[in-house]
Amino acid sequence: MLAFILKRIALVIPTFIGVTLLTFALIRLVPGDPIELLAGERGIDPERHAALRAELGLDKPIVSQYGIYISDVLSGDLGRSIVTKTPVLDEFLSLFPATVELALCAILFAIAIGIPLGIFAAVKRGSVFDYTTMGVALTGYSMPIFWWALLLILLFSVQLGWTPVSGRLSVMYYVESVTGFMLIDTLLSGEKGAFQSAVSHLILPAIALGTIPLAVIARMTRSSMLEVLGEDYIRTARAKGLAPFRVIALHALRNALIPVVTVIGLAVGVLFAGAILTETIFAWPGVGKWLVESVRRRDYPVLQGGVLLVATVVMAVNLFVDILYGLINPRIRHQR
Amino acid sequence: MTIRMVGAALGVVATLGLTSVAHAKTFVFCSEGSPEGFNPSLYTAGTTFDATSRNMLNRLVEFERGTTKIGPGLAESWEVSDDGLTYTFNLRKGVKFHTTKDFTPSREFNADDVLYSFNRQGDPNHPDHKLSGGQYEYYNSMGMPDLIKSIDKVDDHTVRFVLNKPEAPFIANLGMPFASILSAEYADKMRAAGTPDDIDQNPVGTGPFQLVNYQKDAVIRYKAHPDYWGGKAPIDNLVFAITPDAAVRYAKLQAGECHLMPYPNPADLEAMKADPAINVMEKEGLNVGYLGFNTEKKPFDDKRVRQALSMAINKDAIIDAIYLGAGKKAKNPIPPTIWSYNDEIEDYKYDPAAAKKLLADAGYPEGFETDIWAMPVQRPYNPNARRMAEMVQADWEKVGVKAKIVTFEWGEYLKRSKEGEHQTVMLGWTGDNGDPDNFLYVLLGCEAAKGGTNRARWCHQPFEDLIVEAKRTSDVDKRTELYEQAQVIFKEEAPWVTLAHSVVFQPMRAEVEDFRIDPFGGHIFYGVDLKE
Numbered sequence: 001m002l003a004f005i006l007k008r009i010a011l012v013i014p015t016f017i018g019v020t021l022l023t024f025a026l027i028r029l030v031p032g033d034p035i036e037l038l039a040g041e042r043g044i045d046p047e048r049h050a051a052l053r054a055e056l057g058l059d060k061p062i063v064s065q066y067g068i069y070i071s072d073v074l075s076g077d078l079g080r081s082i083v084t085k086t087p088v089l090d091e092f093l094s095l096f097p098a099t100v101e102l103a104l105c106a107i108l109f110a111i112a113i114g115i116p117l118g119i120f121a122a123v124k125r126g127s128v129f130d131y132t133t134m135g136v137a138l139t140g141y142s143m144p145i146f147w148w149a150l151l152l153i154l155l156f157s158v159q160l161g162w163t164p165v166s167g168r169l170s171v172m173y174y175v176e177s178v179t180g181f182m183l184i185d186t187l188l189s190g191e192k193g194a195f196q197s198a199v200s201h202l203i204l205p206a207i208a209l210g211t212i213p214l215a216v217i218a219r220m221t222r223s224s225m226l227e228v229l230g231e232d233y234i235r236t237a238r239a240k241g242l243a244p245f246r247v248i249a250l251h252a253l254r255n256a257l258i259p260v261v262t263v264i265g266l267a268v269g270v271l272f273a274g275a276i277l278t279e280t281i282f283a284w285p286g287v288g289k290w291l292v293e294s295v296r297r298r299d300y301p302v303l304q305g306g307v308l309l310v311a312t313v314v315m316a317v318n319l320f321v322d323i324l325y326g327l328i329n330p331r332i333r334h335q336r
Numbered sequence: 337m338t339i340r341m342v343g344a345a346l347g348v349v350a351t352l353g354l355t356s357v358a359h360a361k362t363f364v365f366c367s368e369g370s371p372e373g374f375n376p377s378l379y380t381a382g383t384t385f386d387a388t389s390r391n392m393l394n395r396l397v398e399f400e401r402g403t404t405k406i407g408p409g410l411a412e413s414w415e416v417s418d419d420g421l422t423y424t425f426n427l428r429k430g431v432k433f434h435t436t437k438d439f440t441p442s443r444e445f446n447a448d449d450v451l452y453s454f455n456r457q458g459d460p461n462h463p464d465h466k467l468s469g470g471q472y473e474y475y476n477s478m479g480m481p482d483l484i485k486s487i488d489k490v491d492d493h494t495v496r497f498v499l500n501k502p503e504a505p506f507i508a509n510l511g512m513p514f515a516s517i518l519s520a521e522y523a524d525k526m527r528a529a530g531t532p533d534d535i536d537q538n539p540v541g542t543g544p545f546q547l548v549n550y551q552k553d554a555v556i557r558y559k560a561h562p563d564y565w566g567g568k569a570p571i572d573n574l575v576f577a578i579t580p581d582a583a584v585r586y587a588k589l590q591a592g593e594c595h596l597m598p599y600p601n602p603a604d605l606e607a608m609k610a611d612p613a614i615n616v617m618e619k620e621g622l623n624v625g626y627l628g629f630n631t632e633k634k635p636f637d638d639k640r641v642r643q644a645l646s647m648a649i650n651k652d653a654i655i656d657a658i659y660l661g662a663g664k665k666a667k668n669p670i671p672p673t674i675w676s677y678n679d680e681i682e683d684y685k686y687d688p689a690a691a692k693k694l695l696a697d698a699g700y701p702e703g704f705e706t707d708i709w710a711m712p713v714q715r716p717y718n719p720n721a722r723r724m725a726e727m728v729q730a731d732w733e734k735v736g737v738k739a740k741i742v743t744f745e746w747g748e749y750l751k752r753s754k755e756g757e758h759q760t761v762m763l764g765w766t767g768d769n770g771d772p773d774n775f776l777y778v779l780l781g782c783e784a785a786k787g788g789t790n791r792a793r794w795c796h797q798p799f800e801d802l803i804v805e806a807k808r809t810s811d812v813d814k815r816t817e818l819y820e821q822a823q824v825i826f827k828e829e830a831p832w833v834t835l836a837h838s839v840v841f842q843p844m845r846a847e848v849e850d851f852r853i854d855p856f857g858g859h860i861f862y863g864v865d866l867k868e
Contacts, residue, residue, distance in 0.1 A: 036747035038380065041765055042477050043754055043789050052471070083372050085469040094552055153587050165588040171364055171555055171575045174548075283579040285553035293370070293580075298747070 001326065008322050012315055019311040020073065023304045024066055027295075034058075034082055034298035056082060056300075069304065078305035083297050088305035092287060096309075097180025098168065099279070099286035103271045105202050106210035107264065114214040115260065118221025122229060123248060134219065141215035145274055149208040149281040156204060163200050166283040170197040205282040209274045213267040220263045224256040231255075258329050265321025269314045361866050362573040363848075365859060366585045366594035370553045370578055373468065375536040376513035377457055380473045382857050386598075387556055387576060389513035390858045392434075393541035396425055396450065396495075397511045401863060402852030404622065404674060404770025406511050410445060410542065411495075416810050420502030421485075425450075427493040432563040433519045434546035436538065441521060445542055447489040452520035454487050464523060468536040474514035478768065502808040504815060508769035517541065544569045544862035553578055570865035589614060589843060595866065596844040596851065598859060602660050602719070608843045617842040619853040620673055624666050624775065625717035625764035626832040627708070627728065628792040633759055635704055642830040644694035645760075646684040648735045649728055655836055658724050662716075663836040668823050670775045671837040673855045674767065675812070676819035681827050683834075692735045703736025709753060709761040710743045716838035716857075717764030724835075725762065754788030761791050762835075766857065772819045776803045780831065794831035 035044060035052050044052075053059045057068065072079060078088040117137070121130040157165040168182050169175060173194040175185045183202070186194035228234065229252055237247045275288035283289075287306060294302035371387035372379040379385075389395070398409035411425035431445035456464045457472040458481060475481070483506065485498045499506060509515065522540040526532050538547060544566065545558035556576040560569040577594055579585045585597040586604050590611070600608060600616075608614050629636035629645070636642055655665050667683035670676070695703060710725035711718060718724065725741045732739050739760070744752060753761045768774050777784065782800050784790035799822055806818040826832075842853050849865040 030745070033747040033751060036750050039473070039477075039750070040380070041750070041763060041789075042380070043750065043787070044473075044477070045787060048476060085373070091552070150583055153584060158587050158590050161591065165591050165593050166579055166584050167577055167593075168554060171557075171577050171593075172362070174557065177551070281581050281584055283554070283577070283581070283584060285551065285578070289553055289580065 004326055005323060008319050012319065015311075015315055019308055020070060020304070021066070023307040024069060027298070027300055027303050028062065030295075030298075034300065037298050038083075058300075073305075073308065078308070079301035081294075081302045082299045083302075088301050089309075091290065091302065092306060092309050094177075094180070095285060095287045095290050098182070098284060099272075099275050099288060101181045101183065102202070102205055102209060102278070102284055102286060103268070103275060105206035106271060106274075107213060107267060109206050109210040110214035110217050110267070111264065114217030115221050115257075118218040118260075119225055119248065119253065121218070121222045122225035125226060130222075134222065137215040137218045139215075140211045141219075143211060145208060145212070145277045146281055148211060149204070149278060152204045152208055153281075163204050164197075166201075166281070168198065168201050168284060169194065170201075173197055205278050205284055208282070209271060209278040212274060213264075213270060216263055216267065216270075217260060220260050221256065224259045225252060228252045228256040258325070261321065261325060261328065265318055265325075268317040272310050272314060360572040361570070362575060363571040363596075363861060363864065363866060364575045364577055364594040365861065366579045366588050366597040367556075367576040367859075368578075368582075368585070368598050369580055371550075371556070373536055374539050374547065374550070375468065375518070376516050377453075377472050377475060378468055378470075378536065385513040386859045388539070389516040389543075390854070390860050391545045391574065391862065392543040392547060392558060393516035393518070393539070394431075394543050395511055395515045395517060396427075397507060399511050399770065399854075399856070401860060402854060404767075404855050406508055406770075409511070410450075410517055414507070416507075420504070420808060420810050421499050423497040423499070423506065424490070425495045425497070427495065428565060429493060431542050431565045432561075433522070433542055434540050434561055436540060436546065438534070438538065439519075439522050439525065439540055441519065441540070443521060445517070445519075446492045447495045448492075448520045449517050450495045451487060451489055452523060453515070453517045454484070456523075457514070458484060458487075463527065464532060464535070467532055472514065474512060474768075478509050478512070478514070480509070502810070504807055504810050505769060505771040505773040508771040508774075512769050545574050564862075566862070569862050571861065574861055586843070589845065592845065594845075595848050596842070596859070598842070600841055600843050602662055602841075605661075605841055605843075613846050615844055615846050615848070617844070617851070617853055619840050619842075619855070620664060620671060621716055621838040621840045621857065622671055622673055622767040622770065622855040623717040623764055623838055624669055624671055625663075625715070625762070625835040625838070626666070626669070627835060628761050628763065628794075628832045629830075630756055630759050630761070630791075630793055631831055632756060632793045635698065635700060636759065638698050639829050640694050640698040641700065643684065644691040644698065644735065645732060645737065646830050646833045647687045647694070648691040648737070649731045649833055650686045651683075651833075651835070652686070654724055654727050657727065658718070658720050659836060659838070660719075662719065662839045662841065664839060666834040666836050667827070669780060669826055669832065669834055670772050670819075670823070671767070674770060674772055674775070676772045676816040676823075678820040678823040681823055683827075684830070688731075688734050695735060695737075700736075703738065705738045705740070706759040707742045708739045709749070709758045710741055711746070711749060711762055712743050713746045715764055716840065717766070717836065718762060719838075721762045753791050756788070756791075756793050758791075763791055764835075767855075770855065772815075773803065773807055776819065776822055776826075777807060780826065792831035794829070796825065796829055796831075799825045799829070 035049055057065060080087050117133050121133045124130050153165055156162045173191055175189045175194055178185050178188055182198040186198045234252055237251045275286060276292055279286045279288035280292050291306045369383045371384040372381055374388050376385050376389040395409050396411040397406050400407045410428050412428045414423055414425045416423055433441040456462050457475040483499055483503055485500045488496045490496050518535060519540040523535045526534040544561055544564045546561050548557040548559055550556045558574040560572050562568055579588060582599055582601045586600060588594045589597050609616050629642050631637055651665055655663055667681055668678060708725045708728055711721040729739045729741060765779055778789055780790055780794060781803055782795035785793045785795045802818045802822040806815045809815050840853055844851055847867040849867055851864045854860050
């Protein structure tokens with residue numbers, strides 16, 4: 001098991017190099033000088049421009065900029081935002097809990113709905129229910145998030161007035177950040193109504209963000225379930241006269257869930273990508289919205305550092321899932 | 337049924353927002369983005385100014401709300417010496433700073449605060465000069481380092497600015513966000529406590545609202561300054577709910593989650609105007625969109641060519657197609673909201689035949705080939721430069737001029753056009769201080785032709801003489817006359833095709849009272865009230 005974990009960790013190193021190199025190169029390939037952009041129509045005189053470039057280290061050759069960046073990163077320094085002048089890591093840490101909270105709720109929503117749907121669709125294979133669910137799942141999968149999110153807002157917030165339009169908490173409440181997780185902080189604050197407000201603010205963004213993973217999970221569960229249901233041991237279980245529920249819930253589901261766990265692990269990357277759009281639309285103060293802003297402002301340190309941190313998190317989660325998977329399925333960890 | 341009940345319960349929570357607090361009036365502004373920081377002298381974005389200078393800080397002089405007219409602020413009055421070099425400000429007495437949880441002011445506003453706020457920006461040896469990155473973009477771009485010779489404290493309530501050269505717009509500069517006055521006592525205290533950055537993160541000023549807290553990228557909270565020298569604001573709490581997407585801001589306005597939103601989608605305006613719960617105010621913006629000819633390059637060094645191409649453009653069609661009601665045709669380089677706007681000037685009439693004749697006179701009977709640079713970004717003064725360029729291209733084609741449309745990424749576009757790579761270029765300008773000088777000298781003066789903000793690279797001595805003289809004269813009537821003449825020369829010489837001034841739309845809930853559109857594009861909430 002230890003060898004398996006070490007091997008997985010070793011794989012992180014090339015990924016890390018790839019991510020730093022890519023983010024570093026991509027943002028610099030995008031034309032546009034951050035200083036010109038900050039100055040806008042007003043312009044900036046060439047001397048000050050040169051001085052600012054030197055201050056930001058942009059006057060050095062690209063290769064040495066990368067070298068400096070990597071050595072800074074390895075010593076734990078991700079730099080400071082060009083715009084706000086605050087350390088990138090501090091900004092990330094203050095915004096990250098909001099993204100995690102949203103992502104967790106989205107994935108819980110996706111699991112809670114997606115797995116049962118997938119099971120039913122598999123069990124009732126070929127029925128109207130099966131076709132409808134899988135059709136809807138495919139639609140959900142192909143839906144542009146921003147469009148879907150706006151649609152949800154227009155229906156539930158504007159037309160029906162059930163949920164608030166955007167934000168994390170009604171502006172009438174002020175909750176001191178303790179954990180950074182609004183659901184927990186509002187409970188800790190003991191302020192009446194604050195927790196309900198936090199929940200109501202989470203519903204729509206969690207649905208918007210959870211829709212694609214939900215579709216993937218439902219379809220994955222269905223196909224994996226179908227495969228398992230065709231196995232000999234299921235036939236045996238049925239032949240033994242076990243109740244259909246026991247057959248499905250105990251014998252089939254346990255094995256069918258193995259690939260689903262992987263899909264859920266992979267969904268973390270998808271969730272971060274989706275969070276960028278979802279957070280921008282729902283004015284959710286997380287890292288997704290922060291990264292979008294940084295592209296617009298050509299805030300190199302934030303973009304590089306932010307993407308690196310997000311990539312680290314995704315890698316960590318995938319590593320965790322791999323290990324978990326190894327634990328669930330001994331065949332994986334014994335593979336050479 | 338259960339779903340319906342849950343929904344109803346959530347609905348109650350959602351609307352709780354604005355209705356349950358009739359006793360303390362809370363005004364919610366759905367702002368479009370996060371401030372870069374809380375010290376306006378360090379930044380240049382309007383979003384930052386809304387969050388700082390326009391609502392929580394004061395300046396020596398203030399623009400009267402909703403106008404570009406300068407009036408008293410923290411200075412009750414001022415005198416300008418005859419040579420225009422010395423400005424003496426008599427400071428207001430009894431002005432109280434904000435009391436926050438970290439700071440209780442021990443004294444009232446005085447000359448030390450003025451000195452601190454300016455010296456920090458202008459004096460490289462000031463202890464706080466390097467704080468928070470130490471870039472004072474506006475202080476520099478408004479030419480303050482070259483302009484200010486010294487700032488002296490005459491006594492606790494008198495400050496004297498001595499200039500290196502007479503500069504009439506100086507007084508308007510002092511009304512700009514960068515010239516906001518911060519508490520020197522607070523800065524000293526924070527420096528002593530080892531947290532000097534606090535002056536930029538949690539500033540203490542004298543304005544009508546004071547900062548309560550900022551949750552990054554989410555909410556900024558202010559409360560009314562109880563001892564504000566102008567009298568406490570009618571609203572008690574001011575909240576900025578940061579909402580980057582315009583469609584979502586509109587949804588929040590509809591749902592009653594905010595009272596006022598900036599920058600609506602033009603496509604939503606009709607529905608907004610039809611909604612009885614929403615009022616839409618409008619006003620011409622302090623800006624101009626133009627198409628500049630590079631007068632250093634042939635054939636644009638010949639004014640007949642510039643005039644001909646001005647006549648060849650069907651401006652009415654462009655305004656209708658591009659601005660969709662959010663723009664007014666421009667004939668002068670300054671917008672009509674600025675004093676000295678010369679309304680007697682007649683614009684070039686759309687006349688392709690005359691244009692063709694004029695081109696022939698200039699030696700181009702068959703036309704010529706050129707380029708049109710189109711901005712890649714949307715700006716209020718030009719919401720769709722690419723489409724506009726296509727229309728101009730088609731118009732010019734009719735008089736034999738074949739233009740290629742060129743565009744670059746925004747930063748690159750600004751840089752290259754500053755260096756004069758273009759033949760003709762689309763751009764625009766939004767005023768900083770409401771002074772005509774801020775358009776005419778900055779965009780069309782000879783100095784600017786060298787510096788690059790004069791994209792037409794047009795340096796015309798008769799025009800230059802007028803605007804330089806106007807700069808040196810402090811008498812407003814005299815200046816008005818000079819600028820009016822300058823606009824006549826400008827039109828005759830046609831270094832630009834003046835395209836349009838934007839119209840700013842300001843949607844708000846019907847219960848909002850006495851909001852005034854700020855010509856500088858800001859959102860100012862002092863004086864605004866909510867109907868019960």
